[in-house]
Amino acid sequence: MKTLGILGGMSWESTLSYYKLLNKGVRDKIGGLHSCRMVMHSVDFAPFAEQMGKNDWESITAGLVKGAKSVEAGGAEALIIATNTMHKAADEVQAAVNIPLLHMADAIAAGAKKTGASKLGLLGTAFTMEQDFLSRPLKEKYGLDVIVPDCDGRSMVHRTIFDELCCGKLTDKTRDAYIEIIEEMTALGAESIVLGCTEIGLLVKPEDVSVPLIDTVEAHVELALDYVLK
Structure with a gap:
């Protein structure tokens, strides 16, 4: 080992x-x-x-x-x-x-391969969602398309990551908001959702949504x- x-x-x-x-x-x-x-x-x-x-x-x-x-x-x-x-x-x-x-991009790509997804919805901090240090290698190396929430959705996800999830605060209200954003991205064609902040998997579980999740920690x-x- x-x-x-x-x-x-x-x-x-x-x-x-x-x-x-x-x-x-x-x-x-x-x-x-x-x-x-x-x-x-x-x-x-x-x-x-x-x-x-x-x-x-x-x-x-x-x-x-x-x-x-x-x-x-x-x-x-x-x-x-x-x-x-x-x-x-x-x-x-x-x-x-x-x-x-x-x-991490290689890990996400392996997760996408398991789910059979070619179009991913990405949740994370504003840096992760709005910059290309993950989405670019996913596209260039693996041919995976990545979409992110709208401006309001990105703002909410970013804020709650730092104000709540990183502090161990997990609430039903925030979980419901994440689920709504996931449903919106699914409607836009996302075949799997990347929980692209390592704390999101503490809040949102596979049984909460109908689309496959890629928990980046796992x-x-x-x-x-x-x-x-x-």
């Missing part, structure tokens, strides 16, 4: 899910008392969130690069960024280390397990 490096804490609510699913996945695949070998660099998310608000991606990237180097120095043989939004800096992070970065964990156990 290879050792996995994790950049986490963005937020710790979803990093907790990564830790649990990685260990459970190894146990399920190998059995016994086996668990996932990993090195984690977990950040204080508040300064990162503040830097995002100021669009200070230079500082964010520097912090991620520092974390990536630390897990590599700690013996990691592959790296995951345990958040969708921070893949905006994925190229710079990969260039800073000598171990492979297991990219998809990313599966990609990582395939690599470290192969």
Whole structure:
């Protein structure tokens, strides 16, 4: 088994899910008392969130690069960024280390293949929905079309991610709003919905909607397990 490096804490609510699913996945695949070998660099998310608000991606990237180097120095043989939004800096992070970065777009594409979808609805932070660091590789590398909610929908999703989900606040009102947005994207032809913020899967479950969901935590964990156990 290879050792996995994790950049986490963005937020710790979803990093907790990564830790649990990685260990459970190894146990399920190998059995016994086996668990996932990993090195984690977990950040204080508040300064990162503040830097995002100021669009200070230079500082964010520097912090991620520092974390990536630390897990590599700690013996990691592959790296995951345990958040969708921070893949905006994925190229710079990969260039800073000598171990492979297991990219979220590849995980999403694998999830789309399982559902048979070629047109995806994408939920996430405004950065993830409005910029192309995920949608571009999905289109160019895998031929997948991506649609996002309208302006009001994007604003609501972005706000609730930071104000509620990252703080562990899960409400029926917000869940219903997400379900309504998912139904709207389904009506526009989305064949599967990407929960493109790692906290959304804590709120919206497959049984809540009629369209297949791609939970990016689960998809990313599966990609990582395939690599470290192969």
